[in-house]
Amino acid sequence: MSENKNLELKEIIKKYPQKRKMLLMPSFSSGRQLLHNLNQEGIKIFNCDLETPLGLLKKSLELQLFNDNLTLIENQQASYLIYRVLIELKAEAKLKYFDQLQLSSGSINLLAGTILEYRMAGYNTEDIEANKFIKAEKTEDLKLINKSYQEKLKQENYLDQAAAYHLALTMEKFNLKEAVIIQPEDIELSSLERKFLNKIKSQSSAAYNFKLNRNNEENFEAEFLAAYGSTNEVNNILRKITEADFKADQTTVYYLSQEPYSQQFYNLAQNYNLAVSFAGGISINNTKAAAVYYNYLAELRENPNYENQLRAADVAHTLLNIIAQLKVKKDIDQEAKNIILRKLKLFIKYFDLLEAKEVVIRRLQDLIKDERVNISGPEPGKIYLAPSTAALYSNRKNEIFIGLEENNISESQSENPVILDFERNYYPNLSLSTEKNKKALLDLETVIYKNSANKLLSYSNYSIQDSREQLPSFLLLDAYRKRETDQTLTFKDFKADAVKTTAFAPDSAANSLNLNEYFLSNFKAADKITNKKELLLNFYPNFEKGLEFLDAELEPEFNKYSGRLSSIFKSEAQLQAEEPVYSSSRLETIAKCPYKYFLNYVLGISAPEEAELDPFSWLSPLEQGTLLHSVFEHFIKEMIESSKQLDSEEKRRLINKILNEEAEKMRLEVIPPSELIYQLKLKELRERTDLFLSLIEMELKDSEPVFVERFFDNYILKLNSGREIKLRGKIDRIDRLNDGSYRIIDYKTGGDYSYSEQEYFKEGTQLQPALYSAAFAEELEAEVREFLYLFVNQGAVKKKYIRKNNRKEKLKEILDILLNTAEAGTFIAAAYDKDNKECKYCDYNQLICEREKDDKLSELFKTSAEAAVKKLRGLKDYE
Ligand code: SF4
Structure with a gap:
């Protein structure tokens, strides 16, 4: 049997250079960080596996769980089981102390968390005794809940972590590879974890504890920062990092509480391309999957059609389908999607009771609200944002502690109301909240005084959200006293001497992070902005080019700023890097x-994709057009494939069914602001499909549809200049006429203001009829008689415009002019x-x-003597 010995980590590695080692850490991320640090320090550690107590437990029990058909459940699932126990006990009126407890997500998590903590401390139902709790009813309730929970575990063949550790402790021999076990000295363990690890170690050849702390209380150096509100605090830190030229991957920012800091850093990362990796990830609320999820719940809340009592599992089912079908591109969206699906699947199993609509919505909101995505370790080239506890395992040169105000530190001191400190005194394996807080404070001191080249300690002296002042913590005062080696210093000295508050305007305009700060800084300094041009040039270097453009724009001749780019594009090849296929x-x-x-086509600039959501309408004209085209396509396809002749009512039913299906698909991509607005739009779209049916009945009765969504992609047209161009296109529908010739049909869902009977080419801006007629005639090897625009829009003056197929030669002339230009x-x-x-x-x-x-540009177009412009003006002749 081996004993735990204390040795420096480097010594252990030196002593066992080749032997297999197991590094036991509280989490994989802390372990990876420690190994990364060793590597950076040039210490190579060979043959070393990283393990956590839970990972080791799973490996030890793997075979036994399989043989006995047992499942080790996660804490979340254990909480759900406890919720079911509470529901059942309440329904049977068996609870006397917790009978009034509202089973919200928060109270379930607190109660279940305490029960699991109690069990991990090695206690069970029998240990709950009357004289140890404030009231006999509480004792009875806790006994009953624990007993029923244990029975539930048994019924389902489940083991929670505590039960699994108990099982592992009954094992004689662990089927683990022989290894030297090494672990940090101050790893925090529950009673069962400690017993289990001791048993494992007793069977290993050697076990060592190592110390990580590199205390530097002697020559402690730190810079103190204060800011007005946490946003200014984060901005100030970013400025400090820039000013001091800290290398990103040598810098870690530590927080005591994850929010609001991780969200603020994420916002900064988005706005300024700041490279940050997040130990605790970012809130799932930043993802598309979560937006769709919450949006659905918001719609449900508004929708009067839903009853007041709902089954949470049914709502979760609908959400599961919506999220499963959601198309996402970004990694964080995919990650969020997976998390939500996993959580919903588990939720559906346990929450199948009828509850008030609002309770169901809250429950589902709570289900994902604390989930995080994009969790990562320290990464090369990135600032690392991590909890202060991670500082123990880090060796980055620059360490910044944020949010060190007193209420952030004292906030953690609330007592657990399920098992009070007074009651915990009877259970020595359960720690008291005061002890926990004392330990947390000691741990924080340890990491603050740990050696690092640069240390910044920051706090916010005002909470903008709560409109109240915040005081620096005693810990800051203590650090200040240590730096100054004077224990008599007070908060007054600290504020007056050590720290200067940063508010919205930085000290110097040059340190501004954005235009707002620059503006405020100048304003603060001079009471007014004296040089607006300098201000703009500072943040927008391209603004200078803009000024140059404005000057040149006033020149009368056709120059590079008004589109004369022949001098820039030296050759045709340069302009068209590869031969385009024209549409x-x-x-x-x-x-x-x-x-x-x-x-559009040379610079490749397109309008921003995400337009602002209109809270009063669903679907942009483009999205509506896409939806209608898809409905028409599916409808005509069914008509072509159907062997049966449908009457008008059957056609109406069919197209409405298709419309409903396509709209449901579309609402997964484009979320309607509310159910009501969705239904109103659907009604409007049904009017369009009715119009479509009457139009095809009236206007297209002399032809029969043979193709829908037909493509051509390699039609070569030889122009009069001798140039050959490649063309492609897609048409909504092609009909066969009685004489065997064809009619091409293009559905239009917008207005017909730019169409007229007489203007065939409309000065070169309407080429589709002539071009498609020529291309499909070749493609179908048959005569294309005409091209028909069908306007499925009540607002269109005329519903159809016909172009006969007889203008191929004119088309070639126009194309030569356009391509020359x-x-x-x-x-x-x-x-x-x-x-x-x-x-x-x-x-x-x-x-x-x-x-x-x-x-002036209009004038230029109308008067320029440039040959190509003259030819463009000549397009007027092509009506
Ligand atoms: S000049 Fe008119 S049509 Fe041309 S790109 Fe500008 S806004 Fe569009």
């Missing part, structure tokens, strides 16, 4: 506005034309062009 809309864009073509690097902006509404509805107008009247 009709791409070519039409040149005719509509060459500058728009440049922004692009290849010459002539990206002039279109003349502003309020009737044409090109600029009015253009995505780039608000963001880039800001055009709202006939301006």
Whole structure:
């Protein structure tokens, strides 16, 4: 049997260079950090497995659990079992002390957590005795709850952690590989964990404890920081890191409580591309999966159609389906999705009772609200944000402790109300809250006085949220006294001498993190902003280029700032890096506005994807168009495939069924603001599908649909200039006419303001009919008689526009003009034309062009002598 011996970690490694070692740590992340530190210090540790007490327990019991068909459950599931016990005991009116307890998530977690703590301390039902608790009823209730919980575990063949440790302690021999066991001296263990590890160690060849603390109380050095509110505190720390030029991966910021700091660092990381890794992850609330989840619950709360009593498991089931079908791209969204699905599956098993709607919603909100994603260890090139307890295992040079105000430290001192300290006195394996807090404080002191090259200790002297002042902690005063080696110093000295408060404006404008701070700093210094230009240039270096542009814009001639880029694009090859496959809309864009073509197809700029959510409507015009197109496509497909002729009512039922299905799919992608708004939109869409049915009945009765969503992607068209271009396209529908020729149909769901019977090409901005007719004639090897635009929109003046297929030669002339323009690097902006509404509805107008009247660019387009522009003006002749 081996004894625990104390030795320096380096000595242990030296003593057993090749022998198998097991490093026992409180968590894998602390273990990985310790191994990473050793590696950085150049200490190689070979043949070493990382283990935690729980991991070791699972390995020890693996075979036995399998043979006895037992399952080791997680604490969450154990809490749910305790919840079921409480529900049943309450229903049978058996509880006398806890009978009034509201079974909210918070109270369940507290009660279950205490029962599990009691069991991990090695106690069971029999140890609950009358004289040890304040009231006899409490004793009886606790006994009953424990007993029923144990019976439930037995019925289900479950073991909670305590039961599993008890089982492991009955084992004679552990089936573990022989190893030297090493663990930190001050690892915190429950009674059962300690007994179990002692038994394991007794069977190992050697076991060592090692000390990590590198206390530096002697020559303690630290800088003290204070800020007005936690946001300023975090900003101030970031400024300090920048000012001192701390290397990110040599810097850790430690907190006592995770929030609000991790959210604030996450926001900073998002806004300023700050590289941060989060030991405790970030809140799941930052993910798309959580937004969809909460949104559904918010809708449920608003929806008057749902009854007041609901079965939580049913709601969880619906949520499970919604989240399972949710498409996500980012890693954190995928991680959140997995967590939510896992939690819901477990939840459904236990929460199948009817409860008040509000209780169900709260329960489901609570189910995920504390979940974290993106949990990580310290990473190269990143600042590490971690709990102060992690500082024991870290060796980063720069250590910053944040939130060291007194109430943050004293907040942890509340007493556990389920088993009071007075009652805990009878159970020596249970620690008292005062002891726990004392230990937490001692641990904090240990890490604060640990050696590190740079130490910053920060606190916030005001809580903006609660509008109250906050005091620095005694711990800060103590650290100040140690730094000054003067035990007589007071808080007054500390505030006056050691620390200066940072508020919203930094000391110097040069240290500003953003424009707000820069502005405030200047304002504070001079009472006014004296040099606005400097301010802008400081934060937006490209602003200088903007000024250059504004100056050049006033010049009358066609220059590079108004789209004459021939001098920049030296060759055609450079402009078109690879030969493009043109679509009709791409070519039409040149005719509509060459500058728009440049922004979209050459620079690849697109409008921001996430527009602000409109709380009063569901679906943008584009999303609505996509949904309707999909409904029409599915409907016509069913009509083509159906062997039976449907009457009008059957068609109506079919299209409405498809609409409902497609809308349900769409609502998973685009969340409606409320159920009511969703239903209203559905009603509006049904009017559209009714119109669609009547239009195809009236306008397309002489043809029969043969294809839907038909593609061509390699149609080569030889132009008059000799140039050959590759074209692609997709059409909604192709019908066969009685004489065997074809009709191409394009559904339009918007207005028809830019269509007319007479204008076939509309100055080159409508090429699709001629181009598709030519391409499909080749593709189908048959005559395409006509192209028909069908406007499924009550607001359209005319519902159909027909283009006969006889303009291929004209099409080729137009394409030559358009391609010459692009290849010459002539990206002039279109003349502003309020009737044409090109600029009015253009995505780039608000963001880039800001055009709202006939301006200098319009003048330039109308008068420029540039050959390519002249040809563009010539498109007027192609009606
Ligand atoms: S706003 Fe007008 S000028 Fe600007 S890209 Fe759009 S259409 Fe062209």
